[in-house]
Amino acid sequence: MKYPEAMQAIATEKALSFLGLTARKNGSYLNFPCIDCGNESAIRYYGERKNVAYCSTCKAGTNIIAMAVKLKGIDFQEAKKLLVEKTATTEETIQEKLSLKYELEFTIDMEKEGLSKELCDTVGVGRPKGKTMLSGCIAFTIHNETGLKVAYYGIRISDRRPKFHQSFNPELYLFAYHVADKNEEVLVTTDMFSCLRHLAQGEQAICNFGLPYLSSRQMELLSPFPYITFEWLFTDKKDIMLNVAQNLKAYHRFV
Ligand SMILES: [Zn+2]
Known part of the structure; x- marks a missing residue:
């Protein structure tokens, strides 16, 4: 998967949790502790800038894949693949009738x-x-x-x-x-x-x-x-x- 598609496919909240970061929803952002300074940082979880993050203390931007690179000690391609595999939501609609029936x-x-x-x-x-x-x-x-x-x-x-x-x-x-x-x-x-x-x-x-x-x-x-x-x-x-x-x-x- 190419970079732009991967950035859209990676589910932000799941990815943060996978990276061991606690996240809290705040409007169109998720707040989480910056991986460099530990202060509150923000990441977009939908839209064009999905998975793009910014730390106002470090005054630096990053993204979910770059964060995985640092935290997991792997290269960019590996990090991208890993996050997509672990978090991507399905893009396919269900075509079969659900057999499960709750009372x-x-x-x-x-x-x-x-x-x-x-x-x-x-x-x-x-x-x-x-x-x-x-x-x-x-x-x-x-x-x-x-x-x-x-x-x-x-x-x-x-x-x-x-x-x-x-x-x-x-x-x-x-x-x-x-x-x-x-x-x-x-x-x-x-x-x-x-x-x-x-x-x-x-x-x-x-x-x-x-x-x-x-x-x-x-x-x-x-x-x-x-x-x-x-x-x-x-x-x-x-x-x-x-x-x-x-x-x-x-x-x-x-x-
Ligand atoms: Zn920071």
Whole structure:
């Protein structure tokens, strides 16, 4: 894999953890201890400058591969290959129907989120019964754009962190996309629960799994809609607004 492709393929958070560095999300960056001075440094985890880092103490830029070179004592080609192998997310959409079937329960936690039992039962959202990979999570049934059930996506109740199988790359899908009428107005939200609340109101709503960006695949999926309202629950909206303006023809607004 060439350098630019590798920089896009390497999953930043996984790569930092693989290199033994603790990371904390901070808007469009991950903060982690600089490998030279130990002070807080920042790395982009998506977009054009994905995996490019900067330390304001050292006043120096670096990138995830160069960091692996230093920390692992290997050469650049080896480091690039290693990080891609260890962290790259799949770029292939799932083509087979998921055979796994959870029995999903509507719980008090879900009621507290203002969710409707009827809607959750209809779209396949709930707490999986028994011991599963998504124990302690609210599980969302995920379909591809043609309506084929491809995965479960979990949100852990205790800390709201996402949990899902590695064969599922959220960048390649949009939640509730298959049921939306592409000729009508749609709301795109970054909050899975908000998406369910809007759907329960009879509105068309889609969620991008809480990512602070839209991948090129997600942008492509949104292209048929004539009117899109973005409920973008991140403070920094500059990048996404620019990206949407450049890539979507739809009338759109941010709320
Ligand atoms: Zn530094």
